[in-house]
Amino acid sequence: MEAAKDDCVVLAIKLGEGVMRAGGETYRAEECCERVLSACGASEISVVAFPTAILISADVDGAHRTEIVSIKHRSVDLKKIEEYNGISRMVAEGKMGVDKALAAIRSSDKERPFLSIAFTALAAGFFAFVFNGGVWDFLPTCLITFIATAFKHCADRLLTLNFLSTMGSSMIVTALARFTVAAFPVCSQEAMIVGGIISMLPGLALTNSLRDTISGDFISGAARMFEALVTAIVLAAGVAIVLSF
Amino acid sequence: MEYVGIIVAAAVAVAFYALSVRSSLKNALISGILGGTSYGFYLLLSNYVNPITSVFFATLTGCLSAELAARWAKTPATVFSIPVIIPLVPGLMLYNTMLKFGQGDTAGGGKGVVDTLILAGGMSLAVTLATLIAKLITAIGKRIEQKK
Numbered sequence: 186m187e188a189a190k191d192d193c194v195v196l197a198i199k200l201g202e203g204v205m206r207a208g209g210e211t212y213r214a215e216e217c218c219e220r221v222l223s224a225c226g227a228s229e230i231s232v233v234a235f236p237t238a239i240l241i242s243a244d245v246d247g248a249h250r251t252e253i254v255s256i257k258h259r260s261v262d263l264k265k266i267e268e269y270n271g272i273s274r275m276v277a278e279g280k281m282g283v284d285k286a287l288a289a290i291r292s293s294d295k296e297r298p299f300l301s302i303a304f305t306a307l308a309a310g311f312f313a314f315v316f317n318g319g320v321w322d323f324l325p326t327c328l329i330t331f332i333a334t335a336f337k338h339c340a341d342r343l344l345t346l347n348f349l350s351t352m353g354s355s356m357i358v359t360a361l362a363r364f365t366v367a368a369f370p371v372c373s374q375e376a377m378i379v380g381g382i383i384s385m386l387p388g389l390a391l392t393n394s395l396r397d398t399i400s401g402d403f404i405s406g407a408a409r410m411f412e413a414l415v416t417a418i419v420l421a422a423g424v425a426i427v428l429s430f
Numbered sequence: 431m432e433y434v435g436i437i438v439a440a441a442v443a444v445a446f447y448a449l450s451v452r453s454s455l456k457n458a459l460i461s462g463i464l465g466g467t468s469y470g471f472y473l474l475l476s477n478y479v480n481p482i483t484s485v486f487f488a489t490l491t492g493c494l495s496a497e498l499a500a501r502w503a504k505t506p507a508t509v510f511s512i513p514v515i516i517p518l519v520p521g522l523m524l525y526n527t528m529l530k531f532g533q534g535d536t537a538g539g540g541k542g543v544v545d546t547l548i549l550a551g552g553m554s555l556a557v558t559l560a561t562l563i564a565k566l567i568t569a570i571g572k573r574i575e576q577k578k
Contacts, residue, residue, distance in 0.1 A: 213506060263509045264452040270506050296452065304450035311443035315436055315469070316522050375525060383521040384447055389512050391550070395558050396508075399565075417550075421528050428532030 193225035207262035212400040217273035306331035318376025355423030387413035441466025448513040461513040468492030493560030
């Protein structure tokens with residue numbers, strides 16, 4: 186039983202960490218942890234989540250437990266947010282045991298970067314059409330975005346500074362769009378650049394920063410708002426630098 | 431009628447964007463429909479009101495429908511609200527602003543920065559309002575259930 190209670194704390198922090206890593210809201214990560222700990226009979230539960238760390242403190246069977254996990258890398262993974270939220274609910278409702286939940290987390294399928302990059306490129310192609318582009322802009326936008334997103338993915342793995350990779354990829358999009366227009370004047374530079382950078386714009390950070398602020402998580406809200414602002418600035422700077430030549 | 435092609439393209443783009451951030455196929459399709467509809471609403475409104483007002487109401491509609499869809503699909507609202515607002519993010523405005531800076535038109539670029547910030551502020555306000563409305567409705571619903 187003791188082992189199961191220990192697993193409970195491990196499960197709670199893994200769920201919270203997973204939600205934060207996947208780009209979920211702070212209150213959702215905290216709720217996931219609290220749900221699991223309450224279901225395990227823990228008392229004096231205290232969970233604090235930030236975009237960079239998550240802390241849990243609870244009394245489990247009379248013993249006080251504290252867990253801290255540092256979060257270095259964050260991405261957007263809607264499937265994981267949904268999955269982890271579902272697991273915490275099932276554990277809370279008694280439909281899933283702690284062991285099964287831990288196994289589900291371990292077997293949770295890994296990210297497939299190629300598919301993600303390909304879908305981003307296709308989305309960019311259609312966005313180019315939305316932003317005043319023609320049918321002939323579709324293929325170049327897809328190719329340009331594919332190259333820029335692949336670069337961003339590789340750079341994110343090598344560098345800890347995600348902002349540099351964002352700036353680099355916006356520069357690649359702009360430079361390749363200019364080359365394409367020089368080679369094929371029928372293409373629209375505006376549509377290709379906007380289509381290429383729109384998926385990199387900080388929509389998630391902006392949405393979550395506001396949701397966090399409304400929920401009373403002011404530190405997370407402010408941190409994410411700052412992240413959104415810096416991302417927008419570096420994206421815009423990348424475009425401006427290439428356009429100025 | 432002229433907008434149909436753009437709305438369909440926006441819907442498909444939103445669905446592919448949702449898939450790129452690992453949304454499930456079902457949720458990506460729902461996001462695409464909601465994203466296309468809210469972008470269509472934006473295009474329709476932009477004929478009558480200024481861009482800030484049209485973006486505000488389109489974002490509000492998109493986020494509220496995302497909250498409703500999330501309750502129906504029993505999934506976190508973020509899963510829908512993030513892809514839905516993507517076409518409304520002021521990317522074109524940001525590009526034009528940067529183009530002006532690149533061409534040395536600092537005054538035009540400065541105005542563009544202010545316009546983009548105001549538009550993003552309008553979107554933020556709409557996201558906030560939609561979340562608050564959804565929370566309020568949920569709280570009222572829970573109270574009614576408790577009284578029963």
